[in-house]
Amino acid sequence: MIREKILVIGASGQIGVELTLALRKIYGNANVVASDLREENDLLHGTGPYVSLDVMNKEMLHVQVIRQNITQIYLLAAILSATGEKNPNLAWSLNMQSLLNVLDIAKEEQIRKVYWPSSIAVFGPTSPKQNCPQQTVIEPITVYGISKYAGEFWCNYYFQRWGVDVRSLRYPGLISYKSAPGGGTTDYAVEIFHEALEEKTYECFLEKDTYLPMMYMPDAIKATIELMEAPAEKIRIRTSYNVASMSFSPADIAKEIQKHIPEFSITYKPDYRQQIANSWPQSIDDSVARNDWGWQEDYDLQRMTADMFKNLPHK
């Protein structure tokens, strides 16, 4: 039995916190090294080892991988769609160089498995709006989407050329209560819960009928773990798998919130993120993931909303 030692890069981010905690439950606290450029997220305090790490410093990253006897790497550090449009060069260089650093070290050190998230943001206005398939016309119009699509090809290249077992999911917008989202176009779907509890009203930066593919964080974590634990021969897609669970609009989630907070109201004031949202599909076909490694979500809008209110602190 190989003793797994996992390095999570970007462990203090929205996905990183929850993935680190989930991996520690499976592999043991001491066997999951959390790392980030930022300081340790409070929820990780006391749950296992934490190192400050700049994924752009390839030499330092390489030293950590060797010193800690790492066998798997989860790379979650990225600049997301909305922030990326404010600083395209930084978004491109961070999102791409971090991946190339990790893939190169994985090849050199024979790292057993690598995980790297892509996004439905790879799809653009020329992709099908409904049930957007695994393979189709893919012409991203954000730097984030361009970097994620380019990264998918690098993952496939390192697998085909050098056998690096790197796996990837195209996440939809992710909703969670444990840690804040990081500058995405779908962040409204997290903010709305906090504003509903604190202010009983929310000014949404997207129009009321902006349908987007979304997923509750527990499902995203489940999909990631199931993908990484699937036998290699089941993983037929070595760019990145479409995964989905639901699609909803700001009006839909507002209505669901009103079942819990009847006096909640929403107003709409679209900003630059509306154009980004309009360029993405409204729903995703993830039948390939369901066929290859048995993907099946647990949460719909109703169950997610109830669980969010169960776990968010009420005044």
Ligand code: VAH
């Ligand atoms: C973003 N939350 O909004 C991310 C995600 C599909 C959206 O990739 O940029």
